[in-house]
Amino acid sequence: MVVTSAVVRTVTAGVHRHWLLGPIGHRPLGHVRRWRHPPVYRPLVDLSTMEERHVIITYRLDRATIQELCTQLEPDLMSAIRHPIGIPPQVQVLSVLHFLASGPFQTTVAIASGMSQPMFSNILSRVLSALLKHMQSYIVFPQVEDLPTVKGDFYGLGHIPNIIGAIDGTHVA
Structure with a gap:
């Protein structure tokens, strides 16, 4: 031989x-x-196929608010697409909202969103940067003259004095 x-x-x-x-x-x-691994193309998440109850549970926002947020962030996210198989802005926003709502590892959200973990990590940075630009339209603190009314309203809800705001959150063990 x-x-x-x-x-x-x-x-x-x-x-x-x-x-x-x-x-x-x-x-x-x-x-x-x-090639160590051939490319795997997973189906991307689609908001239109989900029930409203499932949307609220998964993303902590209703469908109308998510669509408004996607419309507002789309110019910032479209400029970030560098290759022809880019992730649509709505999928970018949905995957980041799911991550912020549930708090699991990036890999779990990436798989559920139909992308790789490195791609999700990149998208997470882009979407959070875009959200910071529009933060003032979503995070509002009461004016000084409104504080007594706000405190009274919160006291009426839970009988806890001197509360001027609340943040929705998830405790992740």
């Missing part, structure tokens, strides 16, 4: 490469690309 070519594995500075060698004693024919 005569070996006419071979694949040689080299490691240089921690980078693994595979080379296809020509007939023994000849120069290498070139680098052999090996």
Whole structure:
């Protein structure tokens, strides 16, 4: 049996490469690309197919508020799409809202949203930056002259004095 070519594995500075060698004693024919995993395309989340109750449980907002938020953030998120298979702005917003509402690991939300964890991490940064630009239209504190009324309203709800605001949150163990 005569070996006419071979694949040689080299490691240089921690980078693994595979080379296809020509007939023994000849120069290498070139680098052999090996994909560790083929790309996996998962279905993306779609708000229109979900029941309203499920939308509120999953994202802590109703459908109308989410659509308004998507419309407001769309210009910021569209400019961030760099490749033709970009994630639509609505899917970006929905995946980040799900992450903020439930607090699991990024990988869990990424899989549920139909994207990889590194892609979700990138989208999380983009959407949070876009949200910060519009924060004043969503986070409002009462004016000084309204404080007694607000305190009275909160006292009427739970009989706790001197409350001027509340934040929805989830305790994640």
